[in-house]
Amino acid sequence: MNRIIEKFQKKAPEEKLMSLFITAGYPDINSSVELILGFEKNGADIIELGMPFSDPLADGPTIQYSSDVAIENGINIDTIFDIVKETRKTSQIPIILMGYMNPVLHYGVAKFCKNARNAGVDGLILPDIPVDEGGIIEREAEANSLPIIYLVAPNTTDVRMKLADSKSEGFVYCVSVTGVTGARDGDEVSDSVTRFIDRVRQNVINNPVMVGFGIKSYEDAQRIASNADGFIVGSALIDSIRNSYPEKDWKDQVFSFVHSLKFGN
Amino acid sequence: MNETTTKYQQPNTRGYFGDYGGKFVPEILIPAIKDLEDEYEKAKDDPEFNAQFEQLLDEYVGRPTKLTFANKLTKHYGKAKIYLKREDLCHTGAHKINNAIGQILLAKRMGKTRIIAETGAGQHGVATATACAKFGLECVVYMGAEDMVRQKLNVDRMTLMGAEVRSVESGSKTLKDATNEAIRDWVTNVEDTFYIIGSVVGPHPYPMMVRNFHQVIGKETKKQILEAEGRMPDYLLACVGGGSNAIGFFYPFLEDENIKIIGIEAAGYGVDSGQTAATLTKGTPGILHGSLSYLLQSETGQIELAHSISAGLDYPGVGPEHSYLHDTGRVKYNAVTDQEAMEAVKLLSRKEGIIPALETAHAFAWLEKLMPETTEDEIVIINLSGRGDKDMKTISENL
Numbered sequence: 001m002n003r004i005i006e007k008f009q010k011k012a013p014e015e016k017l018m019s020l021f022i023t024a025g026y027p028d029i030n031s032s033v034e035l036i037l038g039f040e041k042n043g044a045d046i047i048e049l050g051m052p053f054s055d056p057l058a059d060g061p062t063i064q065y066s067s068d069v070a071i072e073n074g075i076n077i078d079t080i081f082d083i084v085k086e087t088r089k090t091s092q093i094p095i096i097l098m099g100y101m102n103p104v105l106h107y108g109v110a111k112f113c114k115n116a117r118n119a120g121v122d123g124l125i126l127p128d129i130p131v132d133e134g135g136i137i138e139r140e141a142e143a144n145s146l147p148i149i150y151l152v153a154p155n156t157t158d159v160r161m162k163l164a165d166s167k168s169e170g171f172v173y174c175v176s177v178t179g180v181t182g183a184r185d186g187d188e189v190s191d192s193v194t195r196f197i198d199r200v201r202q203n204v205i206n207n208p209v210m211v212g213f214g215i216k217s218y219e220d221a222q223r224i225a226s227n228a229d230g231f232i233v234g235s236a237l238i239d240s241i242r243n244s245y246p247e248k249d250w251k252d253q254v255f256s257f258v259h260s261l262k263f264g265n
Numbered sequence: 266m267n268e269t270t271t272k273y274q275q276p277n278t279r280g281y282f283g284d285y286g287g288k289f290v291p292e293i294l295i296p297a298i299k300d301l302e303d304e305y306e307k308a309k310d311d312p313e314f315n316a317q318f319e320q321l322l323d324e325y326v327g328r329p330t331k332l333t334f335a336n337k338l339t340k341h342y343g344k345a346k347i348y349l350k351r352e353d354l355c356h357t358g359a360h361k362i363n364n365a366i367g368q369i370l371l372a373k374r375m376g377k378t379r380i381i382a383e384t385g386a387g388q389h390g391v392a393t394a395t396a397c398a399k400f401g402l403e404c405v406v407y408m409g410a411e412d413m414v415r416q417k418l419n420v421d422r423m424t425l426m427g428a429e430v431r432s433v434e435s436g437s438k439t440l441k442d443a444t445n446e447a448i449r450d451w452v453t454n455v456e457d458t459f460y461i462i463g464s465v466v467g468p469h470p471y472p473m474m475v476r477n478f479h480q481v482i483g484k485e486t487k488k489q490i491l492e493a494e495g496r497m498p499d500y501l502l503a504c505v506g507g508g509s510n511a512i513g514f515f516y517p518f519l520e521d522e523n524i525k526i527i528g529i530e531a532a533g534y535g536v537d538s539g540q541t542a543a544t545l546t547k548g549t550p551g552i553l554h555g556s557l558s559y560l561l562q563s564e565t566g567q568i569e570l571a572h573s574i575s576a577g578l579d580y581p582g583v584g585p586e587h588s589y590l591h592d593t594g595r596v597k598y599n600a601v602t603d604q605e606a607m608e609a610v611k612l613l614s615r616k617e618g619i620i621p622a623l624e625t626a627h628a629f630a631w632l633e634k635l636m637p638e639t640t641e642d643e644i645v646i647i648n649l650s651g652r653g654d655k656d657m658k659t660i661s662e663n664l
Binding site for chain 2: 054061
């Protein structure tokens, strides 16, 4: 069974699953596996492994920065598959590859889906592929049992939410605010998120619902994800690495932040 | 003259020109793009909208622009007659204003209060700032830090007209990065903001809409050449960066297969130098800024930095319709180097008393290759897309 679905089935009713986004190859290629394993130990339930792109137009400065560093470090799709394979030797944590379509297209969609599946990838999030353009990869993804997770935003219509639900498998990704990725002040991610997630709940009936964009603390997560199945943290995690790397104990600092995101201390 | 015509109907309802185009954007932008598509569909068949657009083109932009017979340039090559479609005579000095006016009218119709734009050479930024001043709308223009230095005059023009020019420091600090920032702004302020894209790029409906706002160039040319020569031309020539002036010029002629149509890209230091902007010549299909089209990209699918002496052609992508026309062979695309473009600036300045924009000069440079193949009874029309005043600093440095 798909590791993502299994994870949600095992979730306690009140528990919020935590999905962590980390740019593959940031801050260096050798640390990626160790970071994923450390995140799992400290409360991560799902890993979104970012495939860096030179022109990440849905992302803010933080993820653009980590992407630029990772590209400088020489990351590419094959090394990302290697990271997944290495992780799979000791871990069954669900791993989703998240990234823009161009590097995937250039790699070859069929080859990408096959190699992703073989490496142990559990799903794909492609922020520049709305449901309308899913045809570019859906057939190959399905042939390799690789689910696609679509995004919905506060301005997404009910009809499109239903469509995203019917085409997604694993969960539906709720973008909590209009804007690019990046940690935000608490007030900015306002109560309207609750109303938005309620509307998602009415339309998304086949999949769990995860909410992301702007979460940077346990408190944010609990408030924003109160009526969701879990939450996603990306930019705040990259910021935490950026603030501590390459101090001697940078990984411990980052893991301690991860622990606090999930457990509040 | 026997006329061969093939019905040309692009894009399809999903915004595809053959295999190219589409809407590869974050979900957040889908409602905005849908609204734009719906509103444009209504507007384009609305006589009132069209009358308003045409009136502004007439009394504000200064259309129709002239078709000038280049007698000395013709004599210089001693072959086909050369005509110039004078988009350099448009208000603000380039064709870009046609599209800016069209999109501003749409923005007003949609009740948007804030306008954003990206700019490379600054011509689209200036055109947008101009239209915003005319219509009293807030205007923010994203421009690469490097381009702001190269095109300081245009930065000053925009500022003078009340626009805020935001310097983009990421990536190559040129048009590609300015476009990323403009899209990010749009994603964040999608409710009240209208994004005026300056070329036939971006997600559907932009490539189609921008083309349609510029097709006045080709339509006028058709009428004018019939008046001047009583027949259709044999060759059309235009420069291609994103490709807006070229497509506006070519589009009304595409169905007439007797006309040879040529687009000229910027080769930079040479198409194989690694420092080029010749996307169709050197690129491969990929996705950037919302559409599938030819791109300059690395072997791992990262977008490569383009290079051209001309800021307006310094872009690693190209409009999806050009990719389609390239694949079908209806339009032939070639490239000329920075140096060849500079020689063309000098030649046109001395022979005709017209200083062309560096972008435009690329089309003129191709005459060196094209003219020997032509005959004295043939006609070549070049789209003189912009004037060169904005480039004087670069031109002086390269004389």
